[in-house]
Amino acid sequence: MADKRDYYEVLDVEKSASQSDLKNAFRRLARKYHPDRSTEPDAEDRFKEIQEAYAVLSDDQKRSQYDRFGHDGPQGSPFGGSGGGFNINLDDILGGDFFSSFFGGGSSRRRTRRGSDILLRHSVDLKDVLNGSAQEVVLDLPEPCTSCEGTGAEGGDLQRCSSCSGQGQVRVRQQVGPFISEGIQPCDVCSGRGQVSDRPCVDCDGRGQELQSNTLRFHVPEGAESGTRMRMRGKGEPAPQGSGEPGDLFIELEVETHPWFERSGADLIMSLPLGYADLLLGTSVTLDHLDEKPLVIKVPAHSNSGDTIEVKKRGLPRQRSGGRGDVIVLLKLFMPSKISKGTRKTLDALRDELGPKDTLESILEDAQERRRS
Numbered sequence: 001m002a003d004k005r006d007y008y009e010v011l012d013v014e015k016s017a018s019q020s021d022l023k024n025a026f027r028r029l030a031r032k033y034h035p036d037r038s039t040e041p042d043a044e045d046r047f048k049e050i051q052e053a054y055a056v057l058s059d060d061q062k063r064s065q066y067d068r069f070g071h072d073g074p075q076g077s078p079f080g081g082s083g084g085g086f087n088i089n090l091d092d093i094l095g096g097d098f099f100s101s102f103f104g105g106g107s108s109r110r111r112t113r114r115g116s117d118i119l120l121r122h123s124v125d126l127k128d129v130l131n132g133s134a135q136e137v138v139l140d141l142p143e144p145c146t147s148c149e150g151t152g153a154e155g156g157d158l159q160r161c162s163s164c165s166g167q168g169q170v171r172v173r174q175q176v177g178p179f180i181s182e183g184i185q186p187c188d189v190c191s192g193r194g195q196v197s198d199r200p201c202v203d204c205d206g207r208g209q210e211l212q213s214n215t216l217r218f219h220v221p222e223g224a225e226s227g228t229r230m231r232m233r234g235k236g237e238p239a240p241q242g243s244g245e246p247g248d249l250f251i252e253l254e255v256e257t258h259p260w261f262e263r264s265g266a267d268l269i270m271s272l273p274l275g276y277a278d279l280l281l282g283t284s285v286t287l288d289h290l291d292e293k294p295l296v297i298k299v300p301a302h303s304n305s306g307d308t309i310e311v312k313k314r315g316l317p318r319q320r321s322g323g324r325g326d327v328i329v330l331l332k333l334f335m336p337s338k339i340s341k342g343t344r345k346t347l348d349a350l351r352d353e354l355g356p357k358d359t360l361e362s363i364l365e366d367a368q369e370r371r372r373s
């Protein structure tokens, strides 16, 4: 390798650098270029280069040889071919926290003593949301097996895991580039619990849990939206091997769509098709409503298709500010697909009266109206 960079240059230190200077330089660069963490495009090559430079310069004998002969030492490169590891303990130099990230981070190292959470989706309708109804759901939930008290072992007998001596974690040696590094991983044999059973419980197949029928009672908050989650503490899966806290049960609400109402926060939007005469002369429409009180929509005379009418405080409860939203009614002209001969005759007679006096003038007016609004 003729174009090999000078080791001092690689580590960005003076020729007179002390061992602690070298170590600091290496630590800084290794953090920057470690292939598992670095985003630099040439990280892997740079990292190898840094390792090699440090391996040589941190060894007094190799360093003096390098100082005298450079890369073309009497025996060629003083570190041999590609195969040899440099046997630097990266963990020592970079600190434990650097390596913990390779093994899934600090928290997962700890034994899991808490059961998993469970998510349950539950459908409610707009009436439930309006009134904040009480719900009752019957379903099977995992609970600790009664025969083995959740341990998963026949008779509840657990032994210390011999693979990890009950620690739940094991030290592993890993090859990272040319280095051997040591880290800690959860024990495979006992899944990090530190205990194993010789004979699995026959009633639960060693799982330590069984399904039990549960009746869950909860209250839908007034004005709840789809996706609202409620937590029931301790109703999740039991802790592994029966020792520790159970997980939580989350109930996620899904609000069903309504046949005609669309929801916009606390407001309810609906469209109301009306005949020409109703729009022109005005009318009053009464509908059944979610709150059992009839919804009365007063359509004033000379209404247009596309107008909206707000029926105040008949929407859904507002979650934060209190009170209720509105029902917003969008008026639409209903156009019958068929009319009788008699109606046709009557309408024909009314044609002139119902239409604009001057077609062009009305087009102009309409255009101006639209520009103003």
Ligand SMILES: [Zn+2]
Pocket (backbone or CB within 6 Å): 145, 146, 147, 148, 149, 150, 151, 152, 153, 201, 202, 203, 204, 205, 206, 207, 208, 209
């Ligand atoms: Zn059991």
Ligand SMILES: [Zn+2]
Pocket (backbone or CB within 6 Å): 161, 162, 163, 164, 165, 166, 167, 168, 169, 187, 188, 189, 190, 191, 192, 193, 194, 195
């Ligand atoms: Zn183990």
